[in-house]
Amino acid sequence: xxNKTILLKKAVSILATSSIVGKKEGMGPLKDDFxxxxxxxxxxxxxxxxxxxxxxxxxxxxxxxxANLSDEDIDLALSGDLINQCICSNYALSDxxxxxLGLYGACSTMAEALLIGSLLISSDYYKKIVCxxxxxxxxxxxxxxxxxxxxxxxxxxxxxxxTGGGCVLLSESSSPPYITHITAGRVIDMGICDxxxxxxxxxxxxxxxxxxxxxxxxxxxxxxxxILTGDLGTLGSSLFIELLEKEGIDISSIHNDxxxxxxxxxxxxxxxxxxxxGCCSSVLCSHIYKKLKKGELNRVLFVATGALMNxxxxxxxxxxxxxxHAVTISNVI
Amino acid sequence: xxNKTILLKKAVSILATSSIVGKKEGMGPLKDDFxxxxxxxxxxxxxxxxxxxxxxxxxxxxxxxxANLSDEDIDLALSGDLINQCICSNYALSDxxxxxLGLYGACSTMAEALLIGSLLISSDYYKKIVCxxxxxxxxxxxxxxxxxxxxxxxxxxxxxxxTGGGCVLLSESSSPPYITHITAGRVIDMGICDxxxxxxxxxxxxxxxxxxxxxxxxxxxxxxxxILTGDLGTLGSSLFIELLEKEGIDISSIHNDxxxxxxxxxxxxxxxxxxxxGCCSSVLCSHIYKKLKKGELNRVLFVATGALMNxxxxxxxxxxxxxxHAVTISNVI
Numbered sequence: 140x141x142n143k144t145i146l147l148k149k150a151v152s153i154l155a156t157s158s159i160v161g162k163k164e165g166m167g168p169l170k171d172d173f174x175x176x177x178x179x180x181x182x183x184x185x186x187x188x189x190x191x192x193x194x195x196x197x198x199x200x201x202x203x204x205x206a207n208l209s210d211e212d213i214d215l216a217l218s219g220d221l222i223n224q225c226i227c228s229n230y231a232l233s234d235x236x237x238x239x240l241g242l243y244g245a246c247s248t249m250a251e252a253l254l255i256g257s258l259l260i261s262s263d264y265y266k267k268i269v270c271x272x273x274x275x276x277x278x279x280x281x282x283x284x285x286x287x288x289x290x291x292x293x294x295x296x297x298x299x300x301x302t303g304g305g306c307v308l309l310s311e312s313s314s315p316p317y318i319t320h321i322t323a324g325r326v327i328d329m330g331i332c333d334x335x336x337x338x339x340x341x342x343x344x345x346x347x348x349x350x351x352x353x354x355x356x357x358x359x360x361x362x363x364x365x366i367l368t369g370d371l372g373t374l375g376s377s378l379f380i381e382l383l384e385k386e387g388i389d390i391s392s393i394h395n396d397x398x399x400x401x402x403x404x405x406x407x408x409x410x411x412x413x414x415x416x417g418c419c420s421s422v423l424c425s426h427i428y429k430k431l432k433k434g435e436l437n438r439v440l441f442v443a444t445g446a447l448m449n450x451x452x453x454x455x456x457x458x459x460x461x462x463x464h465a466v467t468i469s470n471v472i
Numbered sequence: 473x474x475n476k477t478i479l480l481k482k483a484v485s486i487l488a489t490s491s492i493v494g495k496k497e498g499m500g501p502l503k504d505d506f507x508x509x510x511x512x513x514x515x516x517x518x519x520x521x522x523x524x525x526x527x528x529x530x531x532x533x534x535x536x537x538x539a540n541l542s543d544e545d546i547d548l549a550l551s552g553d554l555i556n557q558c559i560c561s562n563y564a565l566s567d568x569x570x571x572x573l574g575l576y577g578a579c580s581t582m583a584e585a586l587l588i589g590s591l592l593i594s595s596d597y598y599k600k601i602v603c604x605x606x607x608x609x610x611x612x613x614x615x616x617x618x619x620x621x622x623x624x625x626x627x628x629x630x631x632x633x634x635t636g637g638g639c640v641l642l643s644e645s646s647s648p649p650y651i652t653h654i655t656a657g658r659v660i661d662m663g664i665c666d667x668x669x670x671x672x673x674x675x676x677x678x679x680x681x682x683x684x685x686x687x688x689x690x691x692x693x694x695x696x697x698x699i700l701t702g703d704l705g706t707l708g709s710s711l712f713i714e715l716l717e718k719e720g721i722d723i724s725s726i727h728n729d730x731x732x733x734x735x736x737x738x739x740x741x742x743x744x745x746x747x748x749x750g751c752c753s754s755v756l757c758s759h760i761y762k763k764l765k766k767g768e769l770n771r772v773l774f775v776a777t778g779a780l781m782n783x784x785x786x787x788x789x790x791x792x793x794x795x796x797h798a799v800t801i802s803n804v805i
Contacts, residue, residue, distance in 0.1 A: 141547045142571060145597055186788050214474045215656065222782070223556040223615075225576045229659060229780035233793040238475060238656035240584055241576040241780075241795075243558045251573055255588065262595030264478055282556075323548065323571035326562060447562035447574075449555070455519050460566040462574075 142325060144356035147261040150317035150472045153431075154267070154310040156424035157201035159194050160401075161276065161302025164413075164421070167402045172425035173303075174201055180277060180302050187277035188222060191304075194417070195220065195231035195273045198306035198424075202269060206308050210236040213308075214265035217256050219248035220273045221300075221416050222282055227273055237269070245445025246341075246370055247324070248272040249305065249420040250464035253441070256309045257318040257466065266311050273304030274415030283334070283450060296336040298372045298398055298414035305420030312472075316431040320356055320467035324348040326447065328460035334453050338375020338398075338411055341444035344461035345371060346382040349442055352465050353388060358440075360390045365439045367427060368463075369419025370398030372411035375444075397422035419443045431470060438469040475658060477689035480594040483650035483805045486764075487600070487643040489757035490534035492527050493734075494609065494635025497746075497754065500735045505758035506636075507534055513610060513635050520610040521555060524637075527750070528553065528564035528606045531639035531757075535602060539641050543569040546641075547598040550589050552581035553606045554633075554749050555615055560606055570602070578778030579674075579703055580657070581605040582638065582753040583797035586774070589642045590651040590799065599644050606637030607748030616667070616783060629669040631705045631731055631747035638753030645805075649764040653689055653800035657681040659780065661793035667786050671708020671731075671744055674777035677794035678704060679715040682775055685798050686721060691773075693723045698772045700760060701796075702752025703731030705744035708777075730755035752776045764803060771802040 158173045165176030175197070182190040195218065203213070216235065218228035219242035232239040244251040252270035259265050277287050279300035285291045309318070327344040345368050353359060360366070371379055376396045383390055397419040398412035423441060430436040444463040453459070491506045498509030508530070515523040528551065536546070549568065551561035552575035565572040577584040585603035592598045610620050612633035618624045642651070660677040678701050686692060693699070704712055709729045716723055730752040731745035756774060763769040777796040786792070 141544050142569070148595075188784055188788060189790075211474050219576065221557070223784065224554070224578065224780070224782040226780070226782045226785045229793055229795075230785065230790065233659040233661045233780075236475070236658060239659050239795060240588065240656060240797075243552065243574040243576040245557065255573065258592055258595070258597055262481075262591070262597065264591055264595065323573060325569060326566040326572050328566045447557070447559065447566075449557040449559045451521055451556065452559045452563065455521060457522075457563065460562055462562075462572060464573075 142351050144320050144322045144352050146320050147257055149261045150312050150319050151257040151260045152310045152313045153307055153316050155202050155205040155308045156428045157198045158305045158421040158425040159198055159303055160421050164301055164303050164401055167407060169401055169426045172429055187275055191227045191273055191275040191278050192230045194304040195227050195271055196234055198271055198304045199269055202306040202308045213237050213267045213269055215268045217242055217252035217268060218271045219243050221279055244462060245447055246414060246416045247443040247445030247462050247464050248416045250441060250443030250466055253307060253318060253466045254321040254323060254464050257321060260309055260311055268309045269306055270309060271306040272416040272420045274300050274417035275302045276300045279415055293410055294335040296374055296411055298337055298411045299409040300415035301401060301413045301418035303417035303421035305424030307424060315470040316468050317472055318466050319469050319472060322348055322352040322465040324463045326460045326462050328458055330458045332458045337414055337446045338372040339378060340446045340459040341461040342371055342375045342378035344463040345379045345442055345444045348463040348465050350386055360388060360393060363393055363438050363440050364436045366390050366394045367439055368396045368442045368444060370414040371396045371444060372398040374411050441466050441468055475684050477653050477655045477685050479653055480590055482594045483645050483652050484590040484593045485643045485646045486640055486649050488535050488538040488641045489761045490531045491638045491754040491758040492531055492636055493754050497634055497636050497734055500740060502734055502759045505762055520608055524560045524606055524608040524611050525563045527637040528560050528604055529567055531604055531637045532602055535639040535641045546570050546600045546602055548601045550575055550585035550601060551604045552576050554612055577795060578780055579747060579749045580776040580778030580795050580797050581749045583774060583776030583799055586640060586651060586799045587654040587656060587797050590654060593642055593644055601642045602639055603642060604637060604639040605749040605753045607633050607750035608635045609633045612748055626743055627668040629707055629744055631670055631744045632742040633748035634734060634746045634751035636750035636754035638757030640757060648803040649801050650805055651799050652802050652805060655681055655685040655798040657796045659793045659795050661791055663791045665791045670747055670779045671705040672711060673779045673792040674794040675704055675708040675711035677796040678712045678775055678777045681796040681798050683719055693721060693726060696726055696771050696773050697769045699723050699727045700772055701729045701775045701777060703747040704729050704777060705731040707744050774799050774801055
């Protein structure tokens with residue numbers, strides 16, 4: 140069976156994390172947990188793209204600083220973002236003297252990076268790897284929908300792309316929390332064509348990966364304190380839970396979604412919640428990591444989901460494929 | 473030192489390769505080596521993007537068939553391309569039941585895939601991995617420059633994006649050729665802003681990675697039958713050789729570049745030669761692989777280079793960063 144959960148040969152430590160978010164995210168329920176909240180989504184730059192590059196760069200810098208490491212101590216960088224040809228990652232990494240592998244998994248990129256990074260560290264090829272991903276509301280609107288100046292109407296199923304980023308420093312095993320298992324996802328296309336309903340596109344991919352996770356690991360839902368998807372939003376989360384229920388797997392009491400957590404959805408007019416490669420990464424690298432460090436959470440299944448279309452594929456009538464990758468983050472090995 | 477060559481714990485076999493190219497490439501000097509030459513660059517589809525998706529999908533199908541494997545026998549797919557949000561890979565992989573990790577390294581993607589794939593197989597996490605990348609002249613012109621209908625003039629330093637793709641099936645060690653070493657590259661930005669001179673942008677990255685390769689491995693140039701860059705073209709190749717010469721490393725007699733090889737540059741009006749993620753992959757997976765199998769080549773350093781800008785970053789005045797990754801492919805372990 141090619142579709143399986145892998146138990147790492149050695150648990151891999153998350154040595155440090157960092158997070159930066161925009162103004163709107165900094166007014167949400169998780170505001171006390173982020174490392175830096177921007178006053179202005181330009182972040183002192185002249186374009187939103189340059190601001191997003193700076194978010195990623197500063198996330199990596201912060202993570203290095205927290206772990207008291209220099210570039211030379213870090214063996215590899217894994218990073219991705221949503222902008223055409225992943226320029227935010229490419230330009231951010233041009234400021235570091237660290238070998239770099241660019242990834243594209245849309246909003247699933249942080250899980251993809253953690254998955255590859257933990258496989259490479261646990262096999263003793265590398266000792267320290269930085270994993271990062273970002274998104275920016277204004278770059279993503281321009282890229283995937285319309286420039287914000289256009290003032291396009293949002294549909295009820297739409298999600299709000301998070302301005303933010305996160306960085307995880309993976310290290311050979313030293314202290315908890317650890318990454319212990321990984322489950323790589325397949326591309327799942329259920330024929331959905333609505334580019335304003337990412338939750339519906341991605342829920343089947345999250346379902347497929349989580350079902351695989353439980354079928355091919357020793358875990359059952361009760362082994363987890365939290366199954367954290369990112370970012371299905373409110374609608375996608377309901378569909379995801381429903382799909383698993385049909386398979387006899389009830390995760391309703393232990394599921395949350397970073398798209399639901401990052402905004403006070405009603406007060407902040409976020410429709411179905413947050414999304415973007417910076418949503419799950421900024422929430423994981425702040426709120427969730429802190430709870431793991433405090434022992435308020437002890438085992439989390441982090442399932443990041445990505446919708447794999449672009450504007451052209453939609454305009455050419457193709458439906459929207461999606462993917463989800465999962466990693467188990469645990470305080471116990 | 474984080475910037476280093478890694479000797480794989482076990483050599484990884486290249487079990488099979490496949491290649492598809494367009495009409496122009498099929499009229500070049502390597503025409504006898506490709507598996508399939510298209511009569512029409514639409515490949516029976518209604519858009520160039522759909523044609524490129526089909527090129528990747530059929531490359532993977534061909535490779536599976538050559539190795540007599542089904543989806544279930546393949547543990548992982550690694551793929552990337554040049555189109556916004558890597559849709560060619562995403563849609564191609566939606567037709568397979570294989571876990572998928574999307575990569576973006578521009579034209580360096582095939583080397584990035586081989587590098588990650590061989591690390592993961594040699595550490596016993598996976599047994600069989602397909603690595604693929606593609607490009608298409610008409611999708612790339614539209615994406616990075618102008619739609620072909622615009623009839624833009626080409627500058628003398630421009631390269632011609634190859635319509636084509638390649639797929640490599642990596643396997644636990646069985647028969648030669650093997651991947652034995654990998655060298656991951658850093659992002660190098662020398663401040664070049666000319667988007668019609670990719671060779672000049674990428675040559676310093678190739679130089680940096682190859683210099684690292686020789687400094688941190690037991691190899692000297694004389695250990696190689698061929699140092700194969702892809703795709704610096706004619707101008708970039710000269711710069712690359714010159715940069716190495718200044719470091720006292722003479723590779724002039726054993727260097728070639730897939731961008732120089734794929735076209736009869738003068739007769740086919742290809743300016744500085746071929747480029748695109750499908751150039752180095754289609755040449756590696758046809759001409760070079762056949763020569764390795766026949767023993768006409770015994771050790772090749774495959775160095776794929778990528779320019780990491782997009783149209784927006786250039787329009788916003790940013791210079792063009794580049795990257796190069798290298799893998800050693802050898803008949804002897």
